Structure formats: C-alpha cells, structure tokens
Amino acid sequence: MVSDPSTPDPRTLLPTGPPIRLLDVDGTYTEDPDWPIDLDDEQLLGLYRAMVIARQVDTQAITLQRQGQLGVYASLRGQEGAQIGSAFALAPQDWVFPSYRELGVAVVRGVDPADLLRVYRGTWHGTHDPTKHHFGLISIPIATQALHAAGFAMGARLDDADCCVVSYMGDGATSEGDAHEAFNFAAVFAAPCVFFIQNNQYAISVPLTRQTAAASIAHKAVGYGMPGYVCDGNDVLASYAVTRRALEHARAGDGPVLIEAITYRMEAHTTSDDPTRYRDDDELEHWRARDPISRYEAFLRDRGLLDDDVAETVSKAARAEAQAVRSAIYDEPHGDPLELFDHVASEPTQQLAAQRSLLAAELAGERS
Numbered sequence: 001m002v003s004d005p006s007t008p009d010p011r012t013l014l015p016t017g018p019p020i021r022l023l024d025v026d027g028t029y030t031e032d033p034d035w036p037i038d039l040d041d042e043q044l045l046g047l048y049r050a051m052v053i054a055r056q057v058d059t060q061a062i063t064l065q066r067q068g069q070l071g072v073y074a075s076l077r078g079q080e081g082a083q084i085g086s087a088f089a090l091a092p093q094d095w096v097f098p099s100y101r102e103l104g105v106a107v108v109r110g111v112d113p114a115d116l117l118r119v120y121r122g123t124w125h126g127t128h129d130p131t132k133h134h135f136g137l138i139s140i141p142i143a144t145q146a147l148h149a150a151g152f153a154m155g156a157r158l159d160d161a162d163c164c165v166v167s168y169m170g171d172g173a174t175s176e177g178d179a180h181e182a183f184n185f186a187a188v189f190a191a192p193c194v195f196f197i198q199n200n201q202y203a204i205s206v207p208l209t210r211q212t213a214a215a216s217i218a219h220k221a222v223g224y225g226m227p228g229y230v231c232d233g234n235d236v237l238a239s240y241a242v243t244r245r246a247l248e249h250a251r252a253g254d255g256p257v258l259i260e261a262i263t264y265r266m267e268a269h270t271t272s273d274d275p276t277r278y279r280d281d282d283e284l285e286h287w288r289a290r291d292p293i294s295r296y297e298a299f300l301r302d303r304g305l306l307d308d309d310v311a312e313t314v315s316k317a318a319r320a321e322a323q324a325v326r327s328a329i330y331d332e333p334h335g336d337p338l339e340l341f342d343h344v345a346s347e348p349t350q351q352l353a354a355q356r357s358l359l360a361a362e363l364a365g366e367r368s
C-alpha cells in the first residue's frame with residue numbers, strides 16, 4: 001500500500017512524555033522555554049490569592065450543606081491549580097462554559113460565589129448574570145456545556161469577534177455523546193474553543209480505567225484533528241502556560257485545542273456521595289502530598305514573594321470572603337416552594353399543573 005505523504009503518521013501527533021509540569025511536587029520551579037510564564041509578581045500572588053479564596057469558600061460551602069442550608073454541593077478541593085491557572089490565561093472578552101465544579105474559575109471571573117451557591121439552596125432557578133462575567137450558567141447534565149461552548153465559539157468566529165471560549169468538564173463527561181459532538185463540530189469548523197478536561201480520576205465512583213481504554217484523554221484530540229496536551233493540573237503554572245498556548249492557537253484562527261489536566265478530587269463527588277466505598281486512604285495521601293496550594297506556596301516563598309505576614313493577609317481576606325458567602329446564604333429568604341413550577345414552561349403542562357396541585361396539597365397538610 002502506498003501511503004499518502006500528506007497524511008501525517010498519527011503517532012507523531014500524539015501527546016507523549018510526562019505531563020507538562022513547571023513546578024515540582026515540592027514547589028521547585030524549572031523554567032521551560034516551550035512554556036513561558038509572563039506573569040509579574042502581583043499576578044503571581046493573584047494566582048495564590050484566588051486559590052486560597054476558592055478553597056476557603058469551598059470549605060464554607062460544605063459546612064453550609066452540612067448545616068442544611070444547601071441541598072447539595074460539589075467540592076473543588078484539590079482542583080484549584082487546574083481551575084485557577086487556566087482561568088488566569090483568559091482575556092476579559094473570552095467566555096467560559098462551566099460544569100458544576102468550577103467555583104475556582106468563577107472566583108477568577110469575578111462571579112460572587114454566593115450567587116453560584118443559591119442554586120444549591122433552591123431559592124432561585126438561576127445563579128449569576130452570565131453576560132456580566134462571561135461565565136455561563138453551571139451545567140448539571142454532564143458535557144452539555146461542551147456543546148454550548150462549541151456553538152458560542154462558532155458564533156464568535158462568524159462574527160469575527162476576538163473571543164475564545166473555554167469549556168470545562170470532567171473525565172467522565174468525555175464519554176458523553178455531547179462531548180464528542182462538540183469536539184467534532186469545533187474542529188471541523190475551526191471554532192475558537194478550548195476543551196479543558198479536569199481528569200480528577202473519578203466520575204462519581206467510576207475510575208478512569210473504566211472510563212476510557214485510550215492511553216490518555218488527550219490522545220483523543222488527534223482523532224478529531226486538534227492538538228491535545230496533558231498537563232499536571234496540580235501545578236497552577238503549568239495549567240496557566242498550557243491554556244495560554246491553547247488560547248493563542250484558537251485566537252489565531254487555528255481551531256480548537258483539548259487539554260487534559262491531571263488532578264484529583266480530594267473531597268466526595270458531592271456531599272451526597274461516600275467516597276470511602278471506592279477509594280482508599282493511600283490514594284488520598286498520595287494526592288495530599290501533591291496539593292496545588294502548598295506546592296505553589298513553597299514556590300512563592302522561595303521567590304521571596306510570600307512570607308508569614310502576606311500569607312496571613314491572604315488568609316484573612318479569604319476568611320472574610322467565606323463569611324460574606326455564609327451571611328448571604330443565611331440571609332437569603334426561603335421562597336414559596338410552589339414557585340418551583342412558575343418558570344419551567346411558558347404554558348404550564350398538565351403534568352406540571354398536577355405536580356403543583358400535589359405539592360400544594362402536601363404543603364397545606366403540613367401547615368394545618
């Protein structure tokens with residue numbers, strides 16, 4: 001068989017070698033000319049501040065759920081490096097289409113975390129104003145946001161707008177049809193879209209080995225005709241550098257990029273899950289030693305950008321932010337449960353009307 005010389009050998013396109021990493025587990029930085037960091041000292045500290053705030057608010061959100069103030073919550077603990085590094089690479093005019101775990105990205109985009117959490121309290125149907133922060137509404141059905149992102153990016157391309165889109169999702173989401181359709185559509189039409197996959201090792205209780213038979217999620221990018229990168233998602237600087245490169249590629253009109261950020265979800269999938277049923281303490285300990293915040297803190301201290309005083313100032317600001325979220329959630333009045341049916345359809349269906357009557361009767365019983 002004569003091979004077509006214009007068809008590259010796919011093996012040359014596959015991401016190889018270890019994940020892209022700039023910070024060692026102990027925080028030692030190794031410069032890599034392929035992955036430059038163009039951040040000044042204030043921005044380097046900004047990465048830290050955002051990570052610390054996200055973690056503090058996250059911890060507060062779990063507490064609020066335990067106290068019955070939120071129905072459920074999906075923690076980001078352990079994924080701060082992946083989320084905050086990548087989000088820092090975005091330009092203000094770019095857009096984000098998140099899943100339900102992207103509190104860290106939301107913090108960078110300036111979304112009030114209390115607005116995000118209201119949806120878990122069930123007091124309102126929506127969360128924040130997406131147009132204000134260029135941060136879409138959170139997607140609970142997994143991978144749907146990949147389609148929103150691909151479509152939005154295509155619109156931006158047709159408008160000749162200087163706007164890239166990042167879609168965040170988990171490893172499990174890449175097994176959904178929606179993800180494949182989004183990857184394919186974006187690649188065929190060269191939509192300026194980055195698919196940022198946080199491989200946190202589990203989709204609820206399903207481990208990565210049962211999620212894909214491919215050597216890595218990033219390998220899949222080749223099949224769609226887009227570049228794929230694997231980075232250490234617990235290294236905030238690598239996450240930033242790789243996303244920056246991907247956005248440059250997309251912004252130049254060269255189409256989408258897929259990034260697989262290797263990370264770990266330290267908490268339960270959501271507050272309704274019991275992770276002790278499918279993972280062990282040794283695994284947790286392994287990842288605890290790779291914590292994205294302590295690793296980056298060591299880097300900042302080594303550079304002389306952080307000392308105990310600065311760390312305390314940041315911690316104080318994070319505690320104040322968490323307290324503000326707590327107050328906002330506590331102050332949020334409980335709405336009328338029947339409002340649940342008000343904005344589902346423009347004309348209520350028979351089923352909705354029946355469900356509403358049922359609930360109304362139950363509530364009347366409770367109240368009598």
Ligand SMILES: Cc1ncc(C[n+]2csc(CCOP(=O)(O)OP(=O)(O)O)c2C)c(N)n1
Binds near residue numbers: 101141142171174204
């Ligand atoms: C379309 C769809 N199918 C199933 C579910 C139920 N579900 C909720 S989260 C989840 C696992 C998601 O795992 P992953 O994409 O890896 O993201 P992670 O939660 O780990 O961040 C599943 C199957 C859902 N929300 N949407």
